[in-house]
Amino acid sequence: MKNKIKIVLVDDHLVVRAGFKMLLAAGDSVEVIGEAERGEQAIQLYQELQPDMLVMDLSMPGIGGLETIRRIIQRDSEARILVFSVHHEQVYVSRALAAGARGYITKNSAPGILAEAIAAIMSGQQYVERGLVKSGGEERQHAGHQTIIAGFSPREFDVFSLLAQGLTVHKIADQLCLGHKTVANYATQIKKKLQVDTTTELAHIAVNLGMTAR
Structure with missing residues (x-):
């Protein structure tokens, strides 16, 4: 058998x-x-x-x-x-x-x-799975942000994803088992790299890239 x-x-x-x-x-x-x-x-x-x-x-x-x-x-x-x-x-x-x-x-x-x-x-x-890998105009339209996000460290990407979902720094810290100050520092670095000032702007970028629901 x-x-x-x-x-x-x-x-x-x-x-x-x-x-x-x-x-x-x-x-x-x-x-x-x-x-x-x-x-x-x-x-x-x-x-x-x-x-x-x-x-x-x-x-x-x-x-x-x-x-x-x-x-x-x-x-x-x-x-x-x-x-x-x-x-x-x-x-x-x-x-x-x-x-x-x-x-x-x-x-x-x-x-x-x-x-x-x-x-x-x-x-x-x-x-x-077929259909998950995209190409064409949609990807090129947001190439700048996509390139920046692709260059994030693993932890930066995790924090970015959770911020985009609307989680607070304290909730992210608890979920990722990190210190609150550490997460806050990551959030600051991420905003600086993407040239935005608010979490709302981060969420907007995530929506445009199809990473979260509108």
């Missing part, structure tokens, strides 16, 4: 993880051997269980999905990580792949896409 693909699911919502398991259970080639709701737990489980693949969200408390990917790849450059996220915007796809993820699909994708992505990654391919 063919060995099953061993997977660890990472998402901070129990209901979402249950949905993942239902999708994966539809076939007989995958076995969920562990679950985590935070990045720190995912790293620990990866080291303990040595799964064939992590299927994980980007948005979660603690160090967050992108930093989780980076830390796992630092420990194991061959790690197979598939991002399964609500975010469909180009910038998230690019950051996840740059961090080391092997694939990226969205939570509203067709059920078969998850199994297709897992199979592709296990065979050594990269898998990005």
Whole structure:
């Protein structure tokens, strides 16, 4: 009998993880051997269980999905990580792949896409859901801001994303487990780089780049 693909699911919502398991259970080639709701737990489980693949969200408390990917790849450059996220915007796809993820699909994708992505990654391919990588006028229109944001450090990008979602410095500090002054300094640096004065202007840039809802 063919060995099953061993997977660890990472998402901070129990209901979402249950949905993942239902999708994966539809076939007989995958076995969920562990679950985590935070990045720190995912790293620990990866080291303990040595799964064939992590299927994980980007948005979660603690160090967050992108930093989780980076830390796992630092420990194991061959790690197979598939991002399964609500975010469909180009910038998230690019950051996840740059961090080391092997694939990226969205939570509203067709059920078969998850199994297709897992199979592709296990065979050594990269898998990005069709339609997520954009080109043309929309990207060129905001090329300046896009280039600046692409140059952000990992932590700057995390802080920028949360500021754009309307979180206060104190809430961001709690979520990222950083000091309030540290987050405030990041916010100042980000505004300076983007040449804006307010968080509202930051949010407007994020909206224009398709990073958050209007």
